[in-house]
Amino acid sequence: MLRSLAKAAPEAPIQADVILVGAGLAGLFLADALASRGLHVLILESGDEGQETDTHPLNAVELEGDGYRGAKHGRFRCLGGTSTRWGGALLPYLSEDLGPHPAGWHTGWEIDPAALEAELPAAETAFGVASGPYGGGAIGGADPLPGFLSRQPKWPTFQKRSTANLFAQGVHHDPMVEVWTDATVTKINLGNDRIEGVTAQSRSGYCLQARAPTVVLTAGAIETTRLLLLMDRAQNGQLFPSGSPLGRGFHDHLSAPIADLVDFDRRQVARTFGFRFVRGGMRNLRFELAPEARAEAGLPAAFLHVAFARDPESGFEGLRALFQAAQQRQVPQGGDLRRILSDLPWFARAVWWRMVEKRVFPPSRSRFELHLVTEQAPDPGNRITLAEDVADPFGLPRARIAWWVSKADLARFHAVSALALESWGAGQMTVHGRLAPRPEAEIESTLRAGGGIYHPAGTTRIGPTAETGVVDAHLNVHGVPGLRALATSVFPTVGGASPSLALVQLALRMAKEIAADAVPHRP
DSSP: OOOEEOOOOSOOEESEEEEEOOOOOHHHHHHHHHTTOOOOEEEEEESSOOOOOOOOGGGGEEEEEOOOOOOOOSOOOBBTGGTOOOOOOOOOOOHHHSSSOOOOSSOOOOOHHHHHHHHHHHHHHHOOOSSOBBBSSSSSSSOSSTTEEEOOOOEEEEEHHOHHTTTHHHHHHHHHHHESSSSSEEEEEEOOEEEEEEEEEOTTSSSEEEEEEEEEEOOOHHHHHHHHHHHHHHTOSSSOTTTTOOBOBBBEEEOOOOOEEEOOOOHHHHHHOOOEEEETEEEEEEEEEOHHHHHHOOOOOEEEEEEEETTTSSSHHHHHHHHHHHTTTTTOHHHHHOOOHHHHHHHHHHHHIIOOOIIIOOOOOOOOEEEEOOOOOOOOEEEEEEEEEEEOTTEEOOOOEOOOOOOOHHHHHHHHHHHHHHHHHSSSGGOEEEEOOHHHHHHHHHHHHHHHTSSSSSTBBBOOOOTTTBBBTOOBBOOOTTTOSSSSSGGGOOOTOOOOOHHHHHHHHHHHHHHHOOOOOOO
């Protein structure tokens, strides 16, 4: 059942079994799993049903330092949230990603990797991708890139990347799921000994009160952190202990092209590194820094992939835009078709490759680049706080993000880059082309300007106590019974893969835990 607080408010407080704050990737997965177990779920989404623009006014933040672009461009407020724009790479974390960090950044997630592995089949089924291993590659030999593991993410079809599409039936027709859009949570209500519910407001002036024994913050890393900071402020700073890690250790993946591929055969490179079509979507090849290599040198998690430089006027981009419109449930633009028609020779080859090679044919005018993505250290100096003098439309302080790419971050990035370039020359990769390294100054400029690939983490991290973490291993907020956080902000470090699959796995695990303890409310 879908309603809008912009148009009317409920006549009385809403009683539910579970309140979810945010209808994005985590929120809709969790809601579907809870409703299937007989629980009445109320979802409060601050955005509208869809977001057509690339930015949202409620995502405005104050920036300090290198300027974190992901705060504005990496967040979306609508049904499906960032999954309406998400690239879609599904790749499980290695067990080493959850253990003690090789660089000493933390002592581990306190989560048994088997607990996440148990949720993998359900996640794959929901996204419509085939089961099976994620390792291996299209290159012969046991060690094509010494020190790196060959891995193949699974990419769902564009339409199935958005949870708004995956769970549309439940959102609109399941009596156990009640969704209110344009409902921005402005207060988390505490009782004497546990959570009581929340207050939400619309930009049109309506107000909603909701009560439930369990509230889960599924509003994304930045907003989840801000809501906890606001709750602590409402309690005069007494909710979390002095020195709490809340808001501290903000970090992201750092990404930049480190070399250009030269003296290569375009078709051979496309066959080896390009996307290939499989049942349920696509696969491609990437190289993840092996745990042994990380441990030996104390390096962060990292991965490499070969990509082509984007040409916005190419037929490829026009075709891609058509598929993205389906992901976002929008009408394609006329300019997308124009770009395809202006590049008909490429389009004809692309159709042939799709039907015969079962692969994506790259744009005809593109060049190939080797991209490196690494973890960033969770430096306590990189943090989210509440702005002192700038408020949102509801009179609450905006988030202030202080973020820098440190000299140590750059040194680690260059160390992994040097290892990758050396391994390329020493292994079997030279048959695919020679690498022309990018200047270090150019790489550093890209890292400081880009803000990573918008996988923010760390500011409500997992820890066994309130002094070492904001949530425990089951994502319960320390000191606030009934309140949980389900966002990438709970990740102590962001690992060697996109965090989206791990977030879904945590949502499915959480649904089982909540349902096991719940006494369902009957209206």
